[in-house]
Amino acid sequence: GESVGLHLPTLSVQEGDNSIINCAYSNSASDYFIWYKQESGKGPQFIIDIRSNMDKRQGQRVTVLLNKTVKHLSLQIAATQPGDSAVYFCAENRDTGTASKLTFGTGTRLQVTL
Amino acid sequence: NAGVTQTPKFQVLKTGQSMTLQCAQDMNHNSMYWYRQDPGMGLRLIYYSASEGTTDKGEVPNGYNVSRLNKREFSLRLESAAPSQTSVYFCASSERAGAEAFFGQGTRLTVV
Numbered sequence: 001g002e003s004v005g006l007h008l009p010t011l012s013v014q015e016g017d018n019s020i021i022n023c024a025y026s027n028s029a030s031d032y033f034i035w036y037k038q039e040s041g042k043g044p045q046f047i048i049d050i051r052s053n054m055d056k057r058q059g060q061r062v063t064v065l066l067n068k069t070v071k072h073l074s075l076q077i078a079a080t081q082p083g084d085s086a087v088y089f090c091a092e093n094r095d096t097g098t099a100s101k102l103t104f105g106t107g108t109r110l111q112v113t114l
Numbered sequence: 115n116a117g118v119t120q121t122p123k124f125q126v127l128k129t130g131q132s133m134t135l136q137c138a139q140d141m142n143h144n145s146m147y148w149y150r151q152d153p154g155m156g157l158r159l160i161y162y163s164a165s166e167g168t169t170d171k172g173e174v175p176n177g178y179n180v181s182r183l184n185k186r187e188f189s190l191r192l193e194s195a196a197p198s199q200t201s202v203y204f205c206a207s208s209e210r211a212g213a214e215a216f217f218g219q220g221t222r223l224t225v226v
Contacts, residue, residue, distance in 0.1 A: 032212060043118075043204050043217035044157070089156055093212060101172065102147075102215060104156030 012111045019077040021108045023090035026071060032093040034102070035064060035075045039086045047075070047088075077110075085112045116140055118218035120205050126224045127195040135190040135221050137205030145208045146188035147172075147215060148180060150201040157204060163188055164211050195225045 013019045025033070031052040036044035050057045050064045050073075057064050063076040073090050087107040094101065121136045139146065144165045149157040149172075159172030163182040177199060179191045188207075192199060202222050206215040 034214060036217075041220075043206075043219050046214050046216070049214060101159060101162065102157075103173075104149075104158075106154065106156045 009106070010109045010111065012113060013080050014113050015080060015082060017080055019075075019080045019084070019110060021075045021077075021088050021090075021110065023073040023075075023105055024071060025073060025090070025092045027092060027094060027103075028068075028071065030092045030094050033064070033066060033073050034091045034093065035062075035073075036089045036091060036104075037084075037086045038089065038107070044089060080110075080112050082112050082114070085110055118205055118207055118216055120203075120218035120221050122221060123219065124222050126226065127192075128226055129196060131195050132191070132193050133195065134192075135203055135205075135223075136187070137189065137218060138187045139205075139207040139216070140186065141207060141209070141216065142185070143207035143209050143216075144185070145211050145213075145215075146182065147206040147208075148178075148188070148190045149204045149206065150174065150199075151204060151220075152201050160190065160203075195223075197225045199223065200225045 034049045035047040037047050038044045048059045048062050048064050050066050061078045065074045087109050089104050089107045091102040091104045118139045147162040148160040151157050158174050160178050161172050161180040163169045166185045169180050181189045202220045204220050205218045208215045
């Protein structure tokens with residue numbers, strides 16, 4: 001069935017280092033992927049997205065890589081800062097043309113140490 | 115621009131009570147969603163509305179009903195609350211089906 005999962009539940013990195021958060025998906029028909037950041041007590045916040053016709057997309061300090069061959073998604077955060085501490089979710093969306101049904105993974109907690 | 119607004123932010127219910135969670139968006143989005151988030155789990159889709167006038171079940175619809183009152187508002191109703199419905203509920207909206215979803219701040223519901 002459809003599922004989105006993460007390899008690491010908790011990731012601890014030092015301030016200034018780069019962070020890599022991984023995500024596996026199982027639905028090969030999915031054509032759109034989103035990374036969300038959720039800080040404590042808040043709703044998920046969009047970070048970056050990528051469509052299945054792309055392999056890489058860059059934002060400000062963040063890069064998303066998509067490997068469709070092995071159905072793997074990653075989020076890279078450059079020069080990690082204390083404000084990056086949060087839970088990160090990957091979400092998979094299959095565009096049926098009638099509705100967006102985002103399927104979320106369980107999340108990875110990123111802890112930034114000083 | 116408030117984005118997605120949910121009310122209330124916190125609620126405690128007794129088993130068997132009913133209540134409605136309210137959600138409104140001011141971004142003129144066509145699609146709206148209700149998710150629940152339990153500890154250690156991702157968000158699970160309860161119901162969604164692809165456009166005004168339509169609603170469909172998501173992954174975990176049992177025990178809930180929804181109403182797309184107009185383009186701005188999408189409410190979630192618990193007819194007879196159960197302890198298993200203790201969770202944080204998030205409303206979200208997107209410009210169109212398949213687009214990025216914007217989330218509200220959440221409603222923390224406890225059923226005792």
